[in-house]
Amino acid sequence: MALMFPRLAQNFIRNGYFPTDEVTLGRILPWLEGGQRCRVLDPCCGEGTALAEVQHALRESGTEVESLGIEFDRERAWHAKQLLGQVVHADIHDTVVAPRSIGLLFLNPPYGQAVSDKAQTGDEAKAVRLETLFLRRCLGMLPVGGVLVLIVPHYVLLEDEMASLLARHFDQLRCFRAPEQRFKQVVIFARKRKGDRVTAATLAILEAFGRGERTDELPEACDGEPYRIPETVTLAATQQALKAIRLEPEQLAAEVQRLHKSTLWPQWQVHLGNKVLPPRAPLRDLRPWHLALALAAGQINGIVRSQDGRRWLIKGDTLKVKHTHVERTEDDKGIVTEVKTLTDRFVPCIRGFDLTPGPSFGEQIEIS
Template structure:
């Protein structure tokens, strides 16, 4: 059952890899006992080479245990797959796993301080010292079923007031011991997850918390793991729910390559995607306003060589791409249940590039860029193609930038709605199906510069309504559904 040669242990530690030593693993397994019936499901969110979880599965009865793991390092993940049932080569924070799906959580997380990403976001949700051990604890705790067993292996100095409070609020029958190998100053913590209302008396909880804090501060030393477990073993309960989700969110290049091979290419039917590329585009059914022209340019519907009325020649290429801002939040209710919420916010960024090819122009060869980003240069004049002259459209107000919510964008992409029809009505002062009070407010807002709101029923039954909202400063007009507000 040896994990590695002892002389290699420190090399692993320098690379941020702290596997459980052989003696500590042997003594820890004596504290665990299998359930009398049913199949057990155990999990290690940072499994290393998978030896610790594999030995745990054998100790509990390999034919009755399903062992799941996540490992960030590719070589160690490949080694895990030879020992365990299912292994994800991934960062734990980049996975979707069913909550309360495991009867045992073996948590020996990476050690060290957290570093925020390039946008300043952090995986840690708390007020104490930001540590990797805490971030992994927060992420892995909801995956353990109530009544499930925790084996938590961390350096003793990580046990600050915050982490000790979490442990005492989430677990009962807490016991802490010093690891058999003192190299990494580790402690092994055992506990059974319970709801907060099922905790022991407050005084007993306070005493356990003070004891953990004293060990974390180095004021008191925990006993070394006993060679023979003197207490009643912790029973690993059978799985109480189905494991519906166990997958990685993003793909590494190698995994993407495997998926492409499995699908036999990105587009198995090439003509389905590119069969219409040679079709001559049809002219618009009506003359384009300046707003329509800008929208068509940003969408890439108008590209190539265009000429303005002044004789300016530009080579145009427009596009709109969707950027996602990702955020993860952890909350804890009064019962001690930790909830994880992943928020993906869409951000639509239009960008138009124009290559000035006007004969004799001093700017010949220069590239102009028009975008909605913060560092956008002053917006140049938008050229008008000869095939799409600009009509004189007298709108009672300036609409500003056009913004669409994700729900409206979906309707547009599926050709379920013609936005131009409703936007023209909004710009012309036809406010649609709104109340008399809102209609009066809009008429007053045309003079006072307040916000404008239109509402249009977009189906025959009147069950689906579209809102168009122009901001008070006329910087933007947003098209949305009432459910997006």
């Protein structure tokens, strides 16, 4: 029994948003199989219900799932945050996904033409379809063996680059006509592979579906080997699988609230609220060498009074000086070899300025 199914949002066609319908999603789930743990991503997750269904089905089979989503629309993004592990409200080009960190890429991209470069100032001299742009952008997120579920209109497969990307970077590819044909969609299952060899057989299958010559409908049950999602790559403690370059004010506030315990603010009093205590006198009188070390370390500064009543402004410090030693040797053939050795020397330096009124006022002495 499914946990939930997507509801059609009132603005579902805005920004090319075509949510995965209930019947198609229900037939996709049997084709996916999880291991011990995996990371799944929907880079245009909408309200998050489709990926939430995938997450629920995998967890039912005992898989630990980390679900990530990216959504451009604010309202849909905040709805998705209630269903998925992490969702960022941002354009996909303003997000960073750790390379080869996603086990399953569930991609139902926006449909339509991207804005063309009329001035031809960049690489795109003509408009490129959004479906192709999203697939191209997401390729590096999958490792070798990663699983792709792609839902696009069938005629997009006639685009040269779309078919080439799929044939060049994926194998074990299977294509089906979606049971719900309101948007003329096909569902493609594939696995990322090494190399960039384009297989003619794969191109032929994609072109046949693109022209509408093949109409194999996605079956209700998996009629072959399910696509096993590879184990999630463990990231370093300082690395995130998904992060946004630019945050909206609401999202920033939510992130600060979520990470409140790990920020500096709860520990403000611990780090910045302590009062500076006055220095305490030593338990015993300082020896002369104690005084020299303190001066050289820069711990004794300020105005002091000498035994003869004169006032001095004292500043102590230690300087690092490099000592260079050059040794030259000559062999039987007259070849001279030079060895240069650099040795660090720490030289204490104590400067004093005479502040006593009189003829010696302003004089400087230096002890090093």
